[in-house]
Amino acid sequence: MSISDLVKIFKALSDETRLKLLALLENGELCVCKIVSILKMSQPKVSFHLNILKDAGLVKMRREGTRIFYSLDDSDLFKRFLILSIIEKIKDKAFSSNFNQKGGVIWK
Amino acid sequence: MSISDLVKIFKALSDETRLKLLALLENGELCVCKIVSILKMSQPKVSFHLNILKDAGLVKMRREGTRIFYSLDDSDLFKRFLILSIIEKIKDKAFSSNFNQKGGVIWK
DNA sequence: AAAAAATATAAAAATTTTTTGATATATTTT
DNA sequence: AAAATATATCAAAAAATTTTTATATTTTTT
Secondary structure (H helix, E strand, O other), X not given: OOHXXXXXXXXXXXXXXXXXXXXXXXXXXXXXXXXXXXXXXXXXXXXXXXXXXXXXXXEEEEEEOOEEEEEEOOOOHHHHHHHHHHHHHHOOOOOXXXXXXXXXXXXX | OOHHHHHHHHHHHOOHHHXXXXXXXXXXXXXXXXXXXXXXXXXXXXXXXXXXXXXXXXXXXXXXXXXXXXXXXXXXXXXXXHHHHHHHHHOOOXXXXXEOOOOOEOOO
């Protein structure tokens, strides 16, 4: 892993939207449209940020028909540690308005 | 640790100069003038980046006379892990032109 | 093959970060 | 108290990132 790979990973993590995206994917893959409806952000904005996470090797994608599902890519140990640390630290804080009282995500 | 604290830490790490600064401090504190002469960067630039690292709680400083010495601040476990990971990953790659053949820093 | 749905991409605008050059501040030395 | 040294700060310029709006692409459905 080169310095610029490291910088790319940290750049990807240095944005609140992207940290929320990672936390949102904690429980498995989601399609872009679901993410858009949960975070209430524009679709291009979500795609833009997902793409940065993908370039940094932090998420991976899979097409199913017209939808594209994103999920965490923790195949690398260091990245896995980062992702888990982030999720542990921001869990529940990230989506207060999108969670119900049991702590489950409210899918819109 | 809030989301914005996390973002601040990752922002601080998302720059090659700053990763090099952290690696440079691996073996103990250094004054700004020493860092400037090793990295061959302008003094305001070095101060700027050190300040970002300090704001993120990754380095600390100590004045001694007219000099100010910076050192790693790894009092927090998560930050310590990040710093150690970075150093392990970029060691030797970071300063090829500033190291001698034994791997020691060539102080100018 | 046209329409619809989901997503990506591109261009322009807005925002943030970084660099540079000049100057200010703090401490020590003369 | 003036000069010298080390560092910080500031303002302007440059560069990079993010957001927005519009459009293109891909796949499925009709």
